[in-house]
Amino acid sequence: MSSELPERVDPFGLCDAAQSFEGRLKLADLPRLASTLAAPDGDVGYRIDCDRDEQRRPRIRGTADAQLVVTCQRCMGPMQLPVSVAFQLGIVTSEEQAAQLPDAYDPLLLEEPRLRLASVIEDELILALPVAPLHPAEDCREDPADWSMSEIEPETALQRENPFAVLADLKGSKKDD
Numbered sequence: 105m106s107s108e109l110p111e112r113v114d115p116f117g118l119c120d121a122a123q124s125f126e127g128r129l130k131l132a133d134l135p136r137l138a139s140t141l142a143a144p145d146g147d148v149g150y151r152i153d154c155d156r157d158e159q160r161r162p163r164i165r166g167t168a169d170a171q172l173v174v175t176c177q178r179c180m181g182p183m184q185l186p187v188s189v190a191f192q193l194g195i196v197t198s199e200e201q202a203a204q205l206p207d208a209y210d211p212l213l214l215e216e217p218r219l220r221l222a223s224v225i226e227d228e229l230i231l232a233l234p235v236a237p238l239h240p241a242e243d244c245r246e247d248p249a250d251w252s253m254s255e256i257e258p259e260t261a262l263q264r265e266n267p268f269a270v271l272a273d274l275k276g277s278k279k280d281d
């Protein structure tokens with residue numbers, strides 16, 4: 105067990121040697137993830153196990169847990185988002201190999217011989233982020249009911265066509281034919 109993630113490694117070598125890693129990474133060191141956060145504070149706890157399965161397929165299994173601060177898409181305020189992921193990746197070097205992986209695996213397509221394990225953890229956390237995070241209604245600074253009413257100007261509301269009026273027009277025009 106190692107607590108330091110190697111910067112760039114040969115993933116097949118790691119799997120052959122059945123290497124495991126456990127430790128914490130600063131969110132600030134995961135720039136693609138950090139750029140989506142309201143504040144790149146804190147860290148992520150991870151565990152990674154590299155080995156080969158019964159079919160000698162190289163795989164990376166792991167978990168990552170972080171308390172992220174994202175932006176609520178309703179009130180645009182900061183929001184604590186606990187994220188916990190577990191993954192099982194089959195290492196492949198082509199789309200064809202990826203297609204042959206059993207369902208239990210997600211493909212990790214190697215684009216270069218060396219792999220940055222921190223990027224693997226970063227990718228998994230990014231995939232786990234909701235597209236539009238929202239505070240629970242009772243915690244949100246904006247009350248969605250107030251918000252939708254205040255957004256509509258009184259005149260606009262009056263000018264909105266009544267859908268039943270449209271139906272009535274259609275019926276009326278049919279009669280004219």
Ligand SMILES: [Zn+2]
Nearest residue numbers: 176179239244
């Ligand atoms: Zn909110």
